[in-house]
Amino acid sequence: MKEYEEDNLVNFFRNRAEGDQYDFREEDWVKMEAKLDAAEAASGFVFGKYFWIAVGVLLSSLLFLTYLQLIDPSDSEKVTVNTQTLETLLPSEKKIISEDINNQDRAVSSVETNPESTAKIPVSEHGPESLKAKGATNKSKQLIAKNTINEKHQNTARGINKNSYSKVDPTAVWGSLSNNTPTDGQLVSNQAIIPALIMPIMPESTEQDIDVLPDYDRSQQIKIIIPTQEEIVTKRFYTLGLVGGLDISTTKASEWGKPVLRLGISGEYFITERLSIGVGVNLSEKKYSAKGREYSPPKGFWTNGVVPDSTNAICRILDVPVTLSYYLPVSKKGSIVFHGGLSSWFLLKENYWYKYASKDPDLVSWWGGNNENQYWFGILNVAVSYEYILNNKWSLLVGPYANFPLTGVGHGKVELRSFGLRTGIRLNKYKLRGNK
Amino acid sequence: MALKMTTKPPDDDYLLQLIKGCRKKNREAQKLLYQDFYGYAMSICIRYVSNREEAVEVLNDAFMKVFSNIKKFDISYPFKAWFRRILINESINATKKKVGRFKELNIEEAYNIGSNESISSDIGHKEVVEMIQQLSPQYQAVFNLHVIEGYTHEEIGEMLSISPGTSKSNLSKAKVKMRKILNDYLEADERIRRG
Numbered sequence: 001m002k003e004y005e006e007d008n009l010v011n012f013f014r015n016r017a018e019g020d021q022y023d024f025r026e027e028d029w030v031k032m033e034a035k036l037d038a039a040e041a042a043s044g045f046v047f048g049k050y051f052w053i054a055v056g057v058l059l060s061s062l063l064f065l066t067y068l069q070l071i072d073p074s075d076s077e078k079v080t081v082n083t084q085t086l087e088t089l090l091p092s093e094k095k096i097i098s099e100d101i102n103n104q105d106r107a108v109s110s111v112e113t114n115p116e117s118t119a120k121i122p123v124s125e126h127g128p129e130s131l132k133a134k135g136a137t138n139k140s141k142q143l144i145a146k147n148t149i150n151e152k153h154q155n156t157a158r159g160i161n162k163n164s165y166s167k168v169d170p171t172a173v174w175g176s177l178s179n180n181t182p183t184d185g186q187l188v189s190n191q192a193i194i195p196a197l198i199m200p201i202m203p204e205s206t207e208q209d210i211d212v213l214p215d216y217d218r219s220q221q222i223k224i225i226i227p228t229q230e231e232i233v234t235k236r237f238y239t240l241g242l243v244g245g246l247d248i249s250t251t252k253a254s255e256w257g258k259p260v261l262r263l264g265i266s267g268e269y270f271i272t273e274r275l276s277i278g279v280g281v282n283l284s285e286k287k288y289s290a291k292g293r294e295y296s297p298p299k300g301f302w303t304n305g306v307v308p309d310s311t312n313a314i315c316r317i318l319d320v321p322v323t324l325s326y327y328l329p330v331s332k333k334g335s336i337v338f339h340g341g342l343s344s345w346f347l348l349k350e351n352y353w354y355k356y357a358s359k360d361p362d363l364v365s366w367w368g369g370n371n372e373n374q375y376w377f378g379i380l381n382v383a384v385s386y387e388y389i390l391n392n393k394w395s396l397l398v399g400p401y402a403n404f405p406l407t408g409v410g411h412g413k414v415e416l417r418s419f420g421l422r423t424g425i426r427l428n429k430y431k432l433r434g435n436k
Numbered sequence: 437m438a439l440k441m442t443t444k445p446p447d448d449d450y451l452l453q454l455i456k457g458c459r460k461k462n463r464e465a466q467k468l469l470y471q472d473f474y475g476y477a478m479s480i481c482i483r484y485v486s487n488r489e490e491a492v493e494v495l496n497d498a499f500m501k502v503f504s505n506i507k508k509f510d511i512s513y514p515f516k517a518w519f520r521r522i523l524i525n526e527s528i529n530a531t532k533k534k535v536g537r538f539k540e541l542n543i544e545e546a547y548n549i550g551s552n553e554s555i556s557s558d559i560g561h562k563e564v565v566e567m568i569q570q571l572s573p574q575y576q577a578v579f580n581l582h583v584i585e586g587y588t589h590e591e592i593g594e595m596l597s598i599s600p601g602t603s604k605s606n607l608s609k610a611k612v613k614m615r616k617i618l619n620d621y622l623e624a625d626e627r628i629r630r631g
Contacts, residue, residue: 009611009618010583016564017584022478024471025492032470032496036463039500 245422257288295412484527575610
């Protein structure tokens with residue numbers, strides 16, 4: 001009897017419990033879609049395909065720059081050292097310049113030549129090696145030889161003042177050059193470095209015939225030219241960099257949001273030696289909370305005027321800063337950099353969730369949109385960085401930054417502030433001061 | 437991806453197409469899958485909760501699991517069975533959240549349906565679901581899993597993190613409670629018929 005009752009009950013429910021009698025409701029799908037959007041947005045650093053494309057481009061750029069660095073360590077014309085002769089230089093037209101720049105163990109040698117003439121200097125008279133400058137033309141050519149300049153040479157160099165003449169012992173210069181492997185660029189280093197420039201005579205420069213080959217042939221005279229400092233000192237021309245860091249956002253009345261990754265590229269053009277103007281593109285997905293009262297959506301947005309207690313936001317933002325930077329050298333390789341400027345923000349994707357004290361299901365609980373808000377130069381950006389020069393091409397930059405909106409941001413016009421720590425690697429391009 | 441809206445039950449090829457679309461996170465495919473399996477999913481979820489709104493939450497959580505794990509689904513197996521297991525798991529999770537730890541409950545009184553009493557065939561799915569929803573969440577879960585889904589007490593014990601003995605005990609008490617609910621329903625129905 002009992003078994004019959006059991007079977008009766010089980011069969012009754014089993015047969016009737018299954019059913020497909022529930023019609024699809026659009027509002028349920030809307031909730032589902034909100035969940036899907038939230039999951040997509042909240043999936044940390046998974047920003048979607050466009051983000052990963054951007055990351056790919058950045059990484060490819062970095063690899064490409066590294067590749068260029070590896071296969072072509074010199075972007076100036078090569079100068080080879082010939083152990084036997086110094087060609088291309090006609091003694092009567094040579095100009096050798098050596099100058100110590102700012103007492104930073106930099107010396108520059110400059111030799112002007114007539115491309116159609118050559119001079120051969122016996123090795124025996126000038127030490128075991130001499131220099132061959134290949135492919136000399138009227139165009140300025142340069143080389144830098146890392147060297148531990150002996151004190152004599154430094155003294156010689158320091159003895160030459162701007163727009164003045166001096167006698168230079170050519171063996172000092174040549175010896176310095178010939179004993180080292182030439183490298184490129186104008187370099188700044190804690191080692192003594194001699195840049196040797198083969199450059200045209202500057203019309204405004206003064207010149208004087210002097211004895212430069214006292215032990216060789218006094219009838220052969222070399223003219224010494226001392227260009228102005230503007231002519232020989234190098235300066236940074238521009239930089240290109242990859243920037244990454246952690247970004248955290250907050251509003252006036254709320255707690256800190258979650259730290260997120262911020263990636264970007266930047267470029268700077270140096271107006272003067274210490275002042276540059278730069279532009280960048282940074283992508284981040286800001287996660288923050290705001291009080292309901294801080295959120296000012298379009299009129300009529302809140303259901304029955306009920307303002308939520310709090311809002312949670314995830315906004316994908318493309319940040320395009322235009323920045324002035326001032327470089328304050330603090331050591332031979334380091335500078336403190338002060339940045340300030342205005343950023344344009346492009347809100348690529350916005351998602352907001354609203355939390356209420358009441359559980360009324362009719363209250364609006366979510367809003368999302370793509371490319372709904374843009375702010376041209378609407379955000380003040382300030383930053384301080386420390387830049388460390390790695391070598392004559394690469395430098396590292398690290399430091400904190402802050403963004404302060406000059407206008408409300410996003411669908412709720414929230415006063416969103418962002419802070420973070422960024423680091424970057426930069427490719428630096430130098431040029432001779434005064435060279436076009 | 438071009439997909440047409442349909443009200444017909446999804447056939448294999450169509451379902452495969454939907455699954456492929458969902459794997460690419462195609463929102464249109466996701467919506468169509470949701471739409472096609474909404475009724476089926478709701479009929480399961482609603483038995484584990486007390487109202488339709490709660491069921492929608494469970495259902496959406498289950499669909500989220502489907503969409504986020506659809507790449508792991510082996511298309512050589514029936515989708516419905518895989519989906520059903522997800523629905524049941526999500527329903528159990530919802531019940532666990534609601535009641536906390538499962539335990540053996542006491543029931544006030546037992547009420548037997550008479551052996552000669554036939555159960556009205558007029559009672560349909562909606563009425564059955566309403567009856568099940570009158571059970572406490574603990575009994576509801578065990579009753580659903582054993583009576584309707586056909587799981588053994590060992591399996592239920594694993595799913596609900598309780599011992600098989602507790603499962604048996606809860607089921608027994610759930611059946612007693614259910615008989616009372618059913619009897620009350622039948623008596624009320626009889627009274628209405630008699631006017």
